[in-house]
Each structure stands twice: as C-alpha cells, then as structure tokens.
Amino acid sequence: MLHEARHGDVRHEGLAPGPMKGEARRRAAESIRANLLGLLLVAPALAIALALFAYPLLFSIASAVTVEGTLSVANFTKAFEFYDRDILFTFVIIGVSTALIGLVSVAIGGYLVLGENRTAIAVLGWLYRWPLFVPFIVAAQCMRTFLAKNGLMNNSFVALGLVDIDATQSLLDWRGIIITFVWKQTPFVALMVAGAMAALDRATIEAARNLGASRLRILVEIVVPQIRPTLVVGLILSFVTMLSVLSVPLMVSGGTPTMLTVDMAYRINAFGDYGVANALGLISYLMTGAVAWIYLRETMREKGRK
Amino acid sequence: MDRRVFLASFCAAAAMAFAPPAIAQQRVTINVMTAGDQNMVDYVTDYLGPAFEKQNPGIRVRAVGTGPGDAGSQKIWERIDAQRSANAATWDVDVAVVHQRMAGQMVKEGVLARYRNDVKTGALVTRDTARNALGANVDGYVMPMFHSQTAIAYNPALVSDPPKTFDELVAWTKANPKKFGYNGIKGGMSGVAFVFGWIYAHSPNPQQLMEGPYDPKVKEGWGPALAKLKEFNQNVVITPGNAGTLDMLNRGEIAMGPVWVDMFYTWQADGKLPPTMRLQLISPGLPGQPMYYVIPQKAANMEAAKKFVEFATSPAIQAEGIVKRFNWYPGIDAQHVQAHLDRAVWEKLFNDISPQDLAAKGKPMPIGEYFKEIQEAYERQVAN
Numbered sequence: 001m002l003h004e005a006r007h008g009d010v011r012h013e014g015l016a017p018g019p020m021k022g023e024a025r026r027r028a029a030e031s032i033r034a035n036l037l038g039l040l041l042v043a044p045a046l047a048i049a050l051a052l053f054a055y056p057l058l059f060s061i062a063s064a065v066t067v068e069g070t071l072s073v074a075n076f077t078k079a080f081e082f083y084d085r086d087i088l089f090t091f092v093i094i095g096v097s098t099a100l101i102g103l104v105s106v107a108i109g110g111y112l113v114l115g116e117n118r119t120a121i122a123v124l125g126w127l128y129r130w131p132l133f134v135p136f137i138v139a140a141q142c143m144r145t146f147l148a149k150n151g152l153m154n155n156s157f158v159a160l161g162l163v164d165i166d167a168t169q170s171l172l173d174w175r176g177i178i179i180t181f182v183w184k185q186t187p188f189v190a191l192m193v194a195g196a197m198a199a200l201d202r203a204t205i206e207a208a209r210n211l212g213a214s215r216l217r218i219l220v221e222i223v224v225p226q227i228r229p230t231l232v233v234g235l236i237l238s239f240v241t242m243l244s245v246l247s248v249p250l251m252v253s254g255g256t257p258t259m260l261t262v263d264m265a266y267r268i269n270a271f272g273d274y275g276v277a278n279a280l281g282l283i284s285y286l287m288t289g290a291v292a293w294i295y296l297r298e299t300m301r302e303k304g305r306k
Numbered sequence: 307m308d309r310r311v312f313l314a315s316f317c318a319a320a321a322m323a324f325a326p327p328a329i330a331q332q333r334v335t336i337n338v339m340t341a342g343d344q345n346m347v348d349y350v351t352d353y354l355g356p357a358f359e360k361q362n363p364g365i366r367v368r369a370v371g372t373g374p375g376d377a378g379s380q381k382i383w384e385r386i387d388a389q390r391s392a393n394a395a396t397w398d399v400d401v402a403v404v405h406q407r408m409a410g411q412m413v414k415e416g417v418l419a420r421y422r423n424d425v426k427t428g429a430l431v432t433r434d435t436a437r438n439a440l441g442a443n444v445d446g447y448v449m450p451m452f453h454s455q456t457a458i459a460y461n462p463a464l465v466s467d468p469p470k471t472f473d474e475l476v477a478w479t480k481a482n483p484k485k486f487g488y489n490g491i492k493g494g495m496s497g498v499a500f501v502f503g504w505i506y507a508h509s510p511n512p513q514q515l516m517e518g519p520y521d522p523k524v525k526e527g528w529g530p531a532l533a534k535l536k537e538f539n540q541n542v543v544i545t546p547g548n549a550g551t552l553d554m555l556n557r558g559e560i561a562m563g564p565v566w567v568d569m570f571y572t573w574q575a576d577g578k579l580p581p582t583m584r585l586q587l588i589s590p591g592l593p594g595q596p597m598y599y600v601i602p603q604k605a606a607n608m609e610a611a612k613k614f615v616e617f618a619t620s621p622a623i624q625a626e627g628i629v630k631r632f633n634w635y636p637g638i639d640a641q642h643v644q645a646h647l648d649r650a651v652w653e654k655l656f657n658d659i660s661p662q663d664l665a666a667k668g669k670p671m672p673i674g675e676y677f678k679e680i681q682e683a684y685e686r687q688v689a690n
Contacts, residue, residue, distance in 0.1 A: 082685055082686065082690065085690065144546065144550070144553070145553075148554070148557060148559060149554075149557070149559040150557040150558055151557070170543075170559065172546065250493070250546070250547070251546055251547065251550075252546060253546060254489050254490055254492075254493045254544045254546035254547060254550055255490070255544040256544070256689040256690075258492065263492075266491075266492045268377075269375055269376075270492075270678070270681055271678060271681075271682075272377075272380075
C-alpha cells in the first residue's frame, strides 16, 4: 500500500500540466512505463531468486518424490527408517540452541540498556560482537580443541585446581554442538535486540524505575514485550541458519545421533544418493516452514489486535 | 609495436595453433587430472610435474584437482564421457589419477587405453590390486600410483602390549573402556575401513567380499557381526573424523585408534603427533587402497602421457616422492624402491608394519556392491 502511494506522488510531481484531453491517456502510458521500469529493476533480483532458489527447490522436491522417474515415497520411507532419530535430534538441538540464544541475547541487550556500571557496559558492548565475525567452520575447529577431554578448557580448570584431572570429560557431543551454536549465533540476535532496546522510549523504563521495579522485572515486563517482534525475527533467522550448518556437527561430534546436514552429505558422498538426501532436505524445509508459519500467525494476530 | 610486425607475429601464432601435431610435438601440454585430497594435487603440481618438465623440456604438465573421494573420480569420468558422447576425435584428459571403483567402471566402458605393457615400469608392478579393482578386472589398464593402508595407531605409554587380532582388541576395550576411538562411518574412510576389517574378521568367506562374485544374500549373514560391533561400540569413543582420531591420540584422550598410515607419518613429521606413537596391523587384516594412473583411450597426447606415467612409476620417483615426501607405500614392488632410499626412511615406513605383514594383512576394500551394503547395514543395525 505504502509503495503505491509513493509511486503516485512521484508521478504527480513529474507531470507537467497539459491539455485536459490527453491527460488520461498520458497518465496511462506513464503508468505502464513506470510499471515496466519497476519490473526491469526487479528483474535481475527476480531472475536470481528463481534460478538460485525456486528452480533448485523444485528440482530437489522432484528428486525427493521420484525413484527412477516414477512417483514414490520410497525416499521418505528410507529417510525415516534410517534417520528418524536424527530428525528428532536436529529439531531438539536447534530448538534448545535457539532458546538459549534468546535468553543470552536478552540478557546482554538488557544489561546494555539497564546496566549501571559504565565500564562493564562498554566492555560488554565491545566484546559480545566478536563471534559474529568468526565463520562457523572456524568456530567448530576452535571448539574441537577447546572442549575436548584434555582440551584448553579442561586443562585450564585442572591448572586452576577446580577439577581433578581424572574427572574431566569431553564436551564434544551434543553439548558441544549447542555450545558452538549459542556462542556463534548469540551476537547476531543480541545485536538486533540491543538495537531495538536502545531505540525504546526510555520514559516507560524510567517510570517503572521510579515506582521501584527491579531491573530484572523492568527487563521481563517492560522491555522484552516491546522488542518481541525483533527478538522473534532474530531467533527465526538463527534457527534457519543453524539448521543448514554442516561443519559444526561434523567437526564437533562424530557420534550418533547426528544432525540432518551430516546425513545429507553422507548420502551424497558415500552413495551418490540424491533422492534420500533431498528427502531429508525437504524435511528440514518443513521444519523451517513450520517455524515461519508460527511466526507469521503470531504477527498477523498482533496486527489484528492493533 | 609496428603494425606489420604485430600482424606477422599474430599470423605466426595462429599458424602454430592450427599446425598439425607433428610440428606441435616440439612443445606439448599434457593435462593430468587428479581425484583425491589436496595432498595428491600438491604431489603432482609441486613435485611430480616440475620434476618431469625438467627431464622433458618439450612437455608442460597442467595439473587439475577434481576433489576428494569417489566424487572426484566421478568428475573425471563425466569430463571424458561428455567428450566421448560428442564423438570428439581426441579427449583433453591425458593422464588421470582415479580411485578403484571408477577405474573398474572405466575399463568396463572401454574408455581407457591398455598401456601397461608399453611402459617400462609396467613389469615392476606385483600387487594384485594392479589386476583387480574391487572385483573388476583392470589388468593392463592401470598403474598403481601408491598404496595407502589403514592400521591401528597406539600410544606405547598407555598400551604396552597392543592387541594383535580383532578378538584381542575386543577384550582390550572391555578392560579399558573408552580408550579406543574410531570415527564411525560418516566421518571419513579410516573408520569405514575399520568397519570393513571387522566384517572381514567375522565373515565366513571374506574373500568373496573382496573379489566377488556379488550375491545379494550375503548381507543377511552379517547380523551377528554387526550386533557384536554394536556391543563393541559401547566401550569405544566415536571420534570426529580421520583427523579427529589422530587429535585424540595426540592429546592422550584415547590410547588406540585406526588411522591411515600416510596421515599418521605426515602428522608425526609435522610435529602434530609424538614420535613415540606406533602402528599395528591387526589380524586378519585391515583394508587399504591404491590410486591408479590411467590413460584415456583417446588421450590427445598419448606418447607424452605414457612417458609421464613411466616417469611417475620409476623406482627413483616412487622412492623420493611417494615414500619419502608423502609417506605412502610405493605403487610398484617395494624391493625395487629400497635401493633408492636411505636406511632411515625405509625403516621408518616398514618398522612397525613389515613388507610381509603388508602382503598378508593389507586387504583390499570390498567390491562395489558390498562396499555400499556394509555401510548401509552399519547405519541400520549399529548406528540406529
């Protein structure tokens, strides 16, 4: 709606006053030209979206639902027979990671807005973004040596006398995956959340503070509800990103169950089996689809309320 | 530049480009396509290519890597197949380095030249992988570039008397839970090779798995072996990848694990693994695999290609390049290579695993069909 109104304005400004008779025709021609121009401007992006997203998507759906040229659910049967636990595992790991990312980024954003120690705020504000610039594969490689049984973390604990050397254990399993995801994705969400929090009208916060509310209560009852849409968008983007990461589960945890990306890579590399790999891919699409749908429904309801 | 001079040189260049091969032989470029990990591409570009060019000033070597694993071999095949389908008079792949599975397929499809008798080094090849590639008869069509072998690496500080058989290994893991680690089947070939070795050890007829014939009923007999492997897995650590096993050995987190012998020695040479670590090839054996030099049927520069393979499989190059620099086992018979190596290098390679051990316990990978079926059976019955 907004776009149309803006186009209209531009057109009016650009129109020179002419004879009334040709006005309607000219306006129609102008409008077609504007539409064409708009289409032309959109065309490259649209072509790229179609070629790089829509076509591969349709192609992978077609590959998932056919076996040797005929329609079949065999790929899905096999995917569930072999990887049902991995599907659940993936969903739980990503779900838990997303929840933790939400908690930590709200905590970081909250401290940046409500904290009272200026130095601590400055240090945190400078520090928390760093993982944003580290690629997943590098993060995974670091975690491999950091979280291992005799890795940097445990060795430091032992050196500090916090734990006994025989009591150390490796975190290179599902816990390692979650730790890596949370470490890597939190800054992204925290950046969005902190920005939204900083843009809030501070009057509500000050009012609550004047009435004696604790900082935690202000965060939970006043700040978070106002930045919720931003938080949810950040979390959904993180969910989708993590679902597509291969390096982290591959490098951090070798065991089973594992994440769907590892299974997809394995089906292709070991068997050239694109059918089952695409079936697994489609299952991940459905997961993101479900999350996106929840989000859309949520925003629609919010809009309806307004 | 004067325009006339420019035109003249342009015409000369054009004439050279369209000149018949007889004249062009003065200076040819051969295309060497290599499937496999980066170290194999490095081997051709950094070592083999320059050494060959030095000896043959008229020939330039252009090396192309097509990526690791069977997928890399697949790309080479696709390139050749496209030119064959287009009925091209010559193909632009002169020498290819491929895996066993693809070599068998290429021989079956008739896209390879039978060149081994035309090169002098052909007679130095003795291992049966030069004739049999995962059940396919490739006799005469391939020259092994090297052999790589899996073995059990162990830390002598933690294991004084390493197991010599699979049964001893099982007993050892029961006594020392979580001290043996391997990388399952999704994290790289050293783990896959260990699983193949396990199936060989627990099969009534392992020879059939390695040489064929293929019988779809055979897989039904793997149940007990896989159940035992599942139980074995309770006492071991699943490591993240080939490198993951070596990392954990290095940090002392595990005391034993299957590794590729060449990776093991390279890591030791790079200081990423203590020099005290040792290798043991347990009975009845673990698989290894060669990579093959092949020459396509319609290679554009057939003579230069043969010259290149002859050079690459000569005892001196096999000693210096394959054994000394890259820690692989030679593709030709080791006895021809020994004379070109100093004692220390020879002893390092054959210290833990003697040539006799290698001959008796160095197994081939299973043939194509069983190769896939064992992996799937593992997923179904062990990992699930």
